[in-house]
Amino acid sequence: MLLQNEPSDANAIEAPPEPERCVIVVDEALPPGKASNAAAVVAFTLGQRHSRLVGEPLREQDGTAHPGLIPIGIPILKATADQLSALRLKSLAHCDVVDFPVQGQATVDYDAFLRAVRVLPGESLQYLAVGLVGPRKKVGKLVGGFALFA
Template identity: 80%
Template sequence: MLLPLDTQSSSDTDAPRKPERCVIVVDEALSPGKASNAAAVVAFTLGQRHSHLVGAPLREQGGTTHPGLIPIGIPVLKATADQLSELRQKSLAHCDVVDFPAQGQATTDYDAFLSAVNALSGDSLQYLAVGLVGPRNRIGKLVSGLALFA
């Protein structure tokens, strides 16, 4: 689910940006493959929504360039399913949230995924991962106490 985005566009270079933090929190019960998939899905959408977080292209000595990467890093943390739902709810008023409902790993058909989510009320959704982007201090408070996914 994508929520309204209140960040500046990547073409706005006149206004200084506040320090931002980007973090992904994954359900600790997921297998490594499913956790990696959930984090990748969320990261892809976060990158699209916050293209200003992508750094300058990397250049080798010989001139070959590589796409820019995020210079602020993206910690991947773990939480229980209940903590993920609570974190998502608490975060909505403080930062941009990209969430990945459990129905996303129940099918490879995006239309079926859309239908499955559409058939449920918001409070009954379970989440496999939640990505947050926002002010460093707010994000820090929201995820304090969560450990790295290992």
């Protein structure tokens, strides 16, 4: 028997999900071309893992459609190599992390990239970029000290 002051499952109100944030942090020592590549690689994987972050298609007046874009934006921030490793480790418990090890720009052969990473212990990996998706406040705290990559 359900008492009047007890919520039923049918009447339960779910709290709206916390707004998400998506951010990419790149090694500040990278030249612009390599930094852009690292950010693009991470963004592509984040988009695949979080397709819900892509907005609805853009439509012109005549109906021509353009693919949807991410409506929350993706700031590209900078950090030192040591800060990137620390950020990655600290972020794993709070949000989804996509990392791009330095071996990724040492070859254009993905199998060679896989082999290069496979022979290393995880703690020895260094990163060119780290992407984070998670609750806005948590991600904000994790990246709050980093400046925009310029």
